[in-house]
Amino acid sequence: MSITVRLPTVLRPQANGQSTVKVEGSNVGEVVNSLVAAYPGLQSNLLDDSGSVRKFVNIYINDEDIRFLDKLQTPVSEGDEVAILPAVAGG
Amino acid sequence: MAVYSSITELIGNTPIIDVSHLSPNPDVRILAKLEGQNPAGSVKDRIALAMIEAAEASGELVPGRTIIEPSSGNTGIALAMLAGLRGYKIKIVLPENVTPERRQVLEAFGAEIISSPGAEGSNGAVRMAQALSEANPEWVFLYQYGNEANPTAHYETTGPEILADVPDITHFVAGLGTSGTLMGVGTYLKEAKPEVKLFAVEPPSGERVEGLRSLDDGYVPPVFDKWGGLDLLDGKRIVRPAESIEWTRRLITDCGIFAGLSSGAALAGAVKVAARHDAAVDGPAVIVFVVCDGAWKYLSTGAYTSPLADVVENLGDTIYF
Ligand SMILES: Cc1ncc(COP(=O)(O)O)c(C=O)c1O
Secondary structure, X not given: OEEEXXXXXXXXXXXXXXXXXXXXXXXXXXXXXXHHHHOHHHHHHHEOOOOOEOOOEEEEEOOEEHHHOOHHHOEOOOOOEEEEXXXXXXX | OOOOOOHHHHOOOOOXXXXXXXXXXXXXXXXXXXXXXXXXXXXXXXXXXXXXXXXXXXXXXXXXXXEEEEOOOHHHHHHHHHHHHHOXXXXXXXXXXOOHHHHXXXXXXXXXXXXXXXXXXXXXXHHHHHHHHHHOOOOEEOOXXXXXXXXXXXXXXXXXXXXXHOOOOOEEEEEOOOOHHHHHHHHHHHHHOOOXXXXXXXXXXXXXXXXXXXXXXXXXXXXXXXXXXXXHOOEEEEOOHHHHHHHHHHHHHHHOOOEOHHHHHHHHHHHHHHHHOOHHHHOOEEEEEXXXXXXXXXXXXXXXXXXXXXXXXXXXXXXXX
8 A cells, every 4th residue: 555654854865855755554564664664764763773663753644643543553544644753842 | 800919810710612613513512711811811821820939939939030941932921921020030942933923922021032943943942941041050940841830730720620610521632732731631630530531732843843953853841751641642633734724713703712823723633523523422522622822923924814825834834832
């Protein structure tokens, strides 16, 4: 399944400057794996040494934070959009 | 009508108004808590008062001293109002890309503004204030992101007010900034009624922040971790500028509520929760969401009057949470 991933400005240099990329996967974890396989520079930005999503990285599927869904196991289907954002405070 | 001796007595006890005609689901009521009614204009009056009183009680804050605080606007405005009343000097570290109205209100209340780079967003303001407070230990750094008085103010005031006015509440939806509102209100509501569900909305601010060197420059407020943020919340979603503006406009035109942009984002979140709610399974629902402030400080963005397509782009670079 081809899934669109939106990248924040800070990660675009590691993905040839693109703001969105299309990758394959049937859950969010597979999407992230395809993404770092295609753009290895993203690996250390997104995942820690144990392969978990870094604390200051938020991943959303159709704008919902996957930490409150099935995390990396959250299924994705054709037309879904995954967004990756750094955690930012307000106040 | 009573005669009050100080404006601070007008903080809190805000009204709740039924806006269920905006609900997409006839079994779900939607209620707005109007925090813009607070005297300095936002929900942040509550935490500003609580943080100042805690610092006074500990002896750290005495008249003549200087307060420093990073803020995207509202906390700074509330603190500046109180600082003026109580004889403190105040410096607010403010990202360059907030609306000019926020800057003007701060100056009107007598705050000194220290600008932090717009490209670093709120995270940059927090970092700059931390560095300044380390370099100037005589300044009092209230640090809303890590100050227990922030969530505690909501635990002690906002939460009980909501439950007293809406005993049949089933869901609470609010914007996530420092997380003080969601952690404080959420903890109170879940203690009293464990079945209440909590939903956070946030703008996609991280998308455009250019000044981060890596995602490790991201920031999760200590208040969020300490109050069990991930475990306490039941969901969190992004609401993008177009949707925030559309629902903010509905609050104005359909409800007469002259609301700020994060209120539209919270309402958009509430509407999504309502649309998904299955009353056949879970019974009728009552959602309370927070109108954090009024529209006044955002008029210059054009969000209230210009064609949507024109303002969406512009708003992507403006901090409004
Ligand atoms: C307009 C507005 N909306 C929402 C929020 C979020 O509130 P909290 O800091 O309690 O999470 C803030 C402040 O951060 C704000 O100023």
